[in-house]
Amino acid sequence: MRSVVQRVKSAKVSVDSKIIGSINHGIMLLLGIENNDDLKDVEYMCDKITNLRIFEDENGKMNKSLIDVKGSILIVSQFTLLGDARKGRRPSFINAAQPELAIPLYENFIQNFKNNGIKTETGEFGADMQVELINDGPVTILLDSKKLF
Structure with a gap:
């Protein structure tokens, strides 16, 4: 995964020119699910993201988490995060999970944040979406549940 x-000041996702998810201060999250992912990957990523200290404290240091700042999260599925472009010029998406596996894990991922009391908005799985955001910082972090980077 x-x-x-x-870290964003605001973000929104639209499908067919209609806004389907929108947040203010918080996290815009793009999520790719792999063939070999399971609930352990969901739990690891949710815990990591919820507690990731990327928000500034009163001294301007990144010491606060999403929970600390009472921020929101906008979760957008994006299988292209799993694109492998090491060979040739066209990425291979062979490691991206098929919808039968990905959708239940995606839904569980979303529910995990809601269960933790975090205002959670989402995109639409598999849809052609347009995402707009105002990156705060900018702060952008890459995470992998298998800890490949």
């Missing part, structure tokens, strides 16, 4: 975590 891979994610791009962006």
Whole structure:
């Protein structure tokens, strides 16, 4: 499971020119689910993202988490995070999970944040989406549940 975590002042996702998810201060999260992912990957990533100290404290240091700042999260599925472009010029998406596996894990991922009391908005799995955001910092962190980077 891979994610791009962006600290944002605001973010929104649209499908067919209609806004389906929108947040203010918090995290814009792009999420890619791999063939071999399971609930352990969901739990690891949710815990890591929820407690990732990327928000500034009163001294301007990144010491606060999403929970500490009572921020929101916008979660958007993005299988292209699993694109492998090491060979040739066209990425291979063979490691991206098929919808039968990915959708239940994606839904569990979303529910995990809601269960932790975090205001959670989402995109639409598999849809052609447009994402707009105002990156705060900018702060962008890459995470991988298998700890490949």
